[in-house]
Amino acid sequence: MSALSHLVSIVTLLEGPQTLGRGRRFWSGVILILVAAFAYPLFADGYDVGNNVYFFNWIFMALGLCLIWGYGGSLSFGQTAFFGIAGYAYGVLTINLGDAYGLTLFALIAAGLISAVCAAILGYFLFFGRISGVFLGIVTLSVTLVMERFISQTAGPEWHIGTARLNGFNGMGGMPSLTVPWPGGPIVLLPDVGLYYVTLVLLVFVYLGLRVLVNSRFGNVIVAIRENPERAEMLGYDVRKYQLGTFVIGSSLAGLSGVLYTSWGNYITPASMGMTAASLPIVWVAVGGRSDLTTTLLGTFLVLLVFQALTIYGSQYALVAMGTLLVVTVLLAPNGIVAGVVSLVSKRRVRKRAKSEQVL
Amino acid sequence: MIRVIRFLQLGFVMDLLYSAFSFLYQSGDAFAFLVLSACGLAVIFGMMGVINLAHGEFILCGAYVSTSATQMGLPLPLSIAVGAGVAGLIGMPLERLIIRHLYSRPLDTIVATWGISMIVTQGTLIVLGSTMQGSGTPLGSFMVGNYSYSVYRIVLMGTALATLAALWLVFTRTRFGVLARATIQVPHIAQALGVNTGLIYSLTFGLGAALAGLAGGLYAPTMTLVPTMGSAFIVEAFVTVVIGGADIFLGTAPTAAILGVIKAALTSWHGQLAGQIGMLLSVIIVIRILPRGISGWILNERP
Numbered sequence: 001m002s003a004l005s006h007l008v009s010i011v012t013l014l015e016g017p018q019t020l021g022r023g024r025r026f027w028s029g030v031i032l033i034l035v036a037a038f039a040y041p042l043f044a045d046g047y048d049v050g051n052n053v054y055f056f057n058w059i060f061m062a063l064g065l066c067l068i069w070g071y072g073g074s075l076s077f078g079q080t081a082f083f084g085i086a087g088y089a090y091g092v093l094t095i096n097l098g099d100a101y102g103l104t105l106f107a108l109i110a111a112g113l114i115s116a117v118c119a120a121i122l123g124y125f126l127f128f129g130r131i132s133g134v135f136l137g138i139v140t141l142s143v144t145l146v147m148e149r150f151i152s153q154t155a156g157p158e159w160h161i162g163t164a165r166l167n168g169f170n171g172m173g174g175m176p177s178l179t180v181p182w183p184g185g186p187i188v189l190l191p192d193v194g195l196y197y198v199t200l201v202l203l204v205f206v207y208l209g210l211r212v213l214v215n216s217r218f219g220n221v222i223v224a225i226r227e228n229p230e231r232a233e234m235l236g237y238d239v240r241k242y243q244l245g246t247f248v249i250g251s252s253l254a255g256l257s258g259v260l261y262t263s264w265g266n267y268i269t270p271a272s273m274g275m276t277a278a279s280l281p282i283v284w285v286a287v288g289g290r291s292d293l294t295t296t297l298l299g300t301f302l303v304l305l306v307f308q309a310l311t312i313y314g315s316q317y318a319l320v321a322m323g324t325l326l327v328v329t330v331l332l333a334p335n336g337i338v339a340g341v342v343s344l345v346s347k348r349r350v351r352k353r354a355k356s357e358q359v360l
Numbered sequence: 361m362i363r364v365i366r367f368l369q370l371g372f373v374m375d376l377l378y379s380a381f382s383f384l385y386q387s388g389d390a391f392a393f394l395v396l397s398a399c400g401l402a403v404i405f406g407m408m409g410v411i412n413l414a415h416g417e418f419i420l421c422g423a424y425v426s427t428s429a430t431q432m433g434l435p436l437p438l439s440i441a442v443g444a445g446v447a448g449l450i451g452m453p454l455e456r457l458i459i460r461h462l463y464s465r466p467l468d469t470i471v472a473t474w475g476i477s478m479i480v481t482q483g484t485l486i487v488l489g490s491t492m493q494g495s496g497t498p499l500g501s502f503m504v505g506n507y508s509y510s511v512y513r514i515v516l517m518g519t520a521l522a523t524l525a526a527l528w529l530v531f532t533r534t535r536f537g538v539l540a541r542a543t544i545q546v547p548h549i550a551q552a553l554g555v556n557t558g559l560i561y562s563l564t565f566g567l568g569a570a571l572a573g574l575a576g577g578l579y580a581p582t583m584t585l586v587p588t589m590g591s592a593f594i595v596e597a598f599v600t601v602v603i604g605g606a607d608i609f610l611g612t613a614p615t616a617a618i619l620g621v622i623k624a625a626l627t628s629w630h631g632q633l634a635g636q637i638g639m640l641l642s643v644i645i646v647i648r649i650l651p652r653g654i655s656g657w658i659l660n661e662r663p
Contacts, residue, residue, distance in 0.1 A: 077470075125645065139644065286471055
């Protein structure tokens with residue numbers, strides 16, 4: 001009985017003051033989208049399905065950044081560092097351990113934990129040193145750039161962990177994909193329908209979990225800290241611990257992205273931690289609307305789609321377009337383009353309702 | 361016998377002197393690099409609390425412009441000045457058009473300047489290709505002990521000190537400097553007293569951009585010119601400003617001196633990358649101890 005009431009109290013946290021979207025209309029929309037997403041592989045060819053998995057992989061990192069930046073108010077430019085750490089950790093672990101007995105799933109969890117520990121160590125120094133917003137951004141950016149440079153020079157044969165060569169600038173390849181042990185023979189999650197469903201389910205869980213998190217007490221406190229750290233501190237909250245917690249959760253999600261990406265392509269390079277790679281999560285989250293999980297999710301997906309379409313027509317110009325999009329968003333729609341559209345629509349609806357009430 | 365011992369001793373002392381010189385040279389080189397790459401960033405940050413992530417691209421601009429000027433036949437000092445000037449002239453309208461609107465949102469300024477940086481890096485790649493012919497390090501080299509040292513690096517050290525001196529003169533002795541410092545301290549009072557703070561912001565941003573261009577022009581002969589060359593500078597510039605805090609003379613300069621020694625020691629011990637990693641780690645530890653940077657610490661200690 002008490003377990004049931006616990007569950008009910010968690011479910012009620014799915015909507016709340018920190019998230020957009022509530023009521024029957026929103027959730028039936030969500031279910032409609034989910035049904036479409038689950039039905040999608042039935043109609044699309046294998047390449048498109050795998051490509052969608054690629055999009056899904058990045059959304060975890062975007063949601064993590066949304067939590068840190070949008071909800072927590074501390075801008076981290078270094079999410080790609082944790083992406084890379086987890087990706088490389090997954091590669092090293094799976095190349096050494098192999099893919100039998102569900103060891104790749106163990107590597108998935110271990111790599112996520114490694115990135116969480118790295119985030120906790122870095123975050124300890126940053127938040128307990130009370131580094132303010134601007135400096136936090138450039139220290140985390142420096143970390144990811146130095147990581148990139150470090151991995152780039154590990155080309156020589158002396159750079160190996162166990163049997164896994166780090167391979168420097170060329171990147172590390174040949175690690176097994178995620179593999180689920182199954183009675184009738186292990187299921188290898190190649191970038192195909194199987195991986196699509198696994199990633200989609202994971203994404204839904206992370207999204208709903210984060211909704212519960214930000215509407216819970218923890219979420220309310222981190223938003224209070226974003227709005228005014230001194231006031232939150234006066235109210236008795238240890239700002240540093242909450243910020244550190246947010247940072248670790250968000251960075252673990254970046255790590256999850258890294259593992260999924262590495263397993264998806266069986267490949268990771270130091271460029272995934274470089275300047276360009278580090279800027280892309282910022283673009284997705286800023287354009288989508290950093291202050292809400294749903295707009296971030298939609299925005300990330302849309303920007304990724306547009307980016308890929310642009311890359312097909314002219315890969316050089318895609319990055320220029322992304323930079324322009326970022327500048328324009330910051331100047332004209334500081335809360336994000338998707339969030340801007342959403343608030344415009346809801347405002348209009350409120351106005352319409354007010355008008356119809358006047359008529360009555 | 362005694363003569364042999366004395367000869368050995370002399371050899372030992374000379375070796376010590378040689379390696380002391382080598383260490384001093386490397387520290388000085390690192391100091392110059394840190395000062396030159398950070399002072400533009402620090403001027404802008406000290407004035408407006410804005411971190412200009414397009415800093416590396418102003419360096420890029422200075423490097424490309426000065427190299428092209430050299431190739432067109434201009435003498436090197438003049439072409440470096442042209443590079444700095446062009447970077448400054450680009451900086452001012454950029455401040456007017458974009459950065460001005462974001463002063464109340466410092467985090468958004470970083471994001472916007474990052475967008476600019478992406479556009480410029482990629483734009484340079486599209487327009488000018490993946491690399492540009494460099495002009496080679498001028499002025500030759502000299503020998504101390506068994507190693508040869510580049511004369512140009514000594515010039516760079518001198519230029520770093522001269523830049524600091526010039527900035528000090530600008531900020532203490534000129535009308536612009538006085539107005540700028542007033543604007544830093546209490547912007548709205550300065551405005552009430554008739555200072556055109558908008559213009560001051562523009563000029564300061566231009567000055568910061570010109571200093572970045574200067575760094576690019578000065579280091580262009582020593583490195584390969586690629587569109588991403590700015591990112592070779594920014595980590596150093598960032599950590600110097602993070603530790604140094606908002607004040608150039610009490611922050612950036614002493615920080616660059618300390619970090620220069622650390623970097624030189626680690627570089628001679630285990631290579632360029634160890635220097636960079638060590639510097640970053642020491643920065644992360646230092647911010648835990650001195651959250652307001654060295655200048656904050658010095659200002660706090662003073663009565």
